[in-house]
Amino acid sequence: MPDSISVDEISLPAWQQKNILVHVLRLDKIHPVISGNKWFKLKYYLQDAQQQYKNTLVTFGGAYSNHLVATAAAGKLYNFKTIGLVRGEEPQSYSHSLQQCVQHGMELIFLSRDDYRQRKIPAGLLTDAYVLTDAYIINEGGYGQLGAKGAAEILDLCTKNFYTHICSAVGTTTMMVGIIQAMNAWQKMVGISVLKNNTELSASLLNLLPENDRQKNICILHNYHLGGYAQKTAELINFMNEFYLATSIPSDFVYTGKLFFAVNHLISSGFFPAASKILLIHSGGLQGNLSVEKGTLIF
Numbered sequence: 637m638p639d640s641i642s643v644d645e646i647s648l649p650a651w652q653q654k655n656i657l658v659h660v661l662r663l664d665k666i667h668p669v670i671s672g673n674k675w676f677k678l679k680y681y682l683q684d685a686q687q688q689y690k691n692t693l694v695t696f697g698g699a700y701s702n703h704l705v706a707t708a709a710a711g712k713l714y715n716f717k718t719i720g721l722v723r724g725e726e727p728q729s730y731s732h733s734l735q736q737c738v739q740h741g742m743e744l745i746f747l748s749r750d751d752y753r754q755r756k757i758p759a760g761l762l763t764d765a766y767v768l769t770d771a772y773i774i775n776e777g778g779y780g781q782l783g784a785k786g787a788a789e790i791l792d793l794c795t796k797n798f799y800t801h802i803c804s805a806v807g808t809t810t811m812m813v814g815i816i817q818a819m820n821a822w823q824k825m826v827g828i829s830v831l832k833n834n835t836e837l838s839a840s841l842l843n844l845l846p847e848n849d850r851q852k853n854i855c856i857l858h859n860y861h862l863g864g865y866a867q868k869t870a871e872l873i874n875f876m877n878e879f880y881l882a883t884s885i886p887s888d889f890v891y892t893g894k895l896f897f898a899v900n901h902l903i904s905s906g907f908f909p910a911a912s913k914i915l916l917i918h919s920g921g922l923q924g925n926l927s928v929e930k931g932t933l934i935f
């Protein structure tokens with residue numbers, strides 16, 4: 637594990653009177669592309685694929701998927717061929733994320749939204765004997781037991797018993813499940829959903845979470861999506877810039893910007909009791925900011 641990861645204490649002017657301590661676990665510093673939680677979530681899938689002598693990774697994602705890019709980069713690093721099944725028709729011009737996938741050697745196949753919803757592996761791939769026997773399929777977003785197993789190691793990078801609360805952004809819930817498994821029963825996990833009205837989130841969480849971890853203190857907040865997945869508001873962009881000025885920590889507009897925005901609001905509105913010690917997981921994703929118009933973000 638690279639030693640560039642740090643735990644940074646931060647404070648915003650509005651938090652000064654609150655008697656609350658906030659630390660940020662900087663997983664964004666791990667690797668420029670396989671950054672943040674994607675590194676942890678992919679780890680055991682890669683091992684499993686190697687043990688099964690697979691040579692191709694096949695996975696799913698949208699045009700702005702950090703997971704697709706991370707899988708492409710990890711595949712290149714560990715000598716797997718990679719195939720990305722992308723939601724929607726092939727666009728005229730590729731998003732920065734898709735461009736990066738191609739740069740890392742990923743073959744992209746575009747699925748109609750219907751086929752994508754059904755996670756249909758294209759018939760061509762299935763009948764190609766070479767691919768059929770050698771492909772290792774990873775769920776969209778790395779969702780699954782092995783993804784959570786990797787994410788459970790995130791808390792090893794800090795003094796986990798120090799904190800009363802752990803907060804992270806939530807997409808598929810895989811990272812959150814890992815963290816819940818690794819945390820103590822007296823700690824509280826607060827997940828900030830970045831999707832709008834994602835009613836399946838609790839089911840996704842429970843589906844992965846072992847029975848004996850379900851009694852733990854868990855909450856998912858659904859009111860900080862700021863317009864929905866990969867949407868942004870002027871308020872969010874302003875906040876991300878102000879947050880950077882105050883802390884020197886860059887965030888991404890899809891996940892961690894919304895996490896920090898939410899936590900700021902929660903602290904200001906008294907959600908966390910006095911003397912709380914809060915750990916924020918900076919889960920990376922900064923490469924996603926390439927799709928933001930130049931000059932909008934100051935970092």
Ligand SMILES: *Cc1c(COP(=O)(O)O)cnc(C)c1O
Binds near residue numbers: 674807888891920
């Ligand atoms: C993928 C991603 C997440 C979401 O993780 P899940 O395990 O899918 O909930 C959070 N933050 C960043 C930066 C991500 O890229």
